[in-house]
Amino acid sequence: MGKLSSDDVKHVAQLAKLSLTGQEVKKFQKQLEKVIDYISELNEIDIKNVEPTSQMTGLTNVYRNDKVVSENCLSQENALSGTSKKHNGYFVVEALLTERGDA
Template structure:
């Protein structure tokens, strides 16, 4: 796919799939940019990768973990932890919902 070959309708369809509301100016701006991206993807798809091992990580680094250790000097009782809370219920913090239902 070469630059400029994506129609307005294709951009609108991609935006709809991504749940984006794009203005006419944004659609015009993204047409050549997305065409360039798709052109690059087309080039990558022509690479011969037979015999190339799949990789998920190339640095060889590993996560170094430590054991969880409880420092009892820094622990709070439930009452101490809830002492300055604005709202509690049955020994728990009460907070406003941060997610909306769809």
């Protein structure tokens, strides 16, 4: 794999909404290069005779079926009793996303 540029690292950081110092960019540049080199080694593995698998155990569902236990349920009135910010039976919270999808 070719060397990652500092611009590549800055781009990845921007996508993750991280601000990095110059020193951090250099540090992560080296780390990301190692990760990419390691992952690229997977291309060298001979998998011609390997059957595709999506899971290994053969188990289908190891969980119990859902069961509503009414005495353990919190009523809507009870749930909303601790907040002053409610509207039509719902909690009112700050918007997490704008129309552009940014926080």
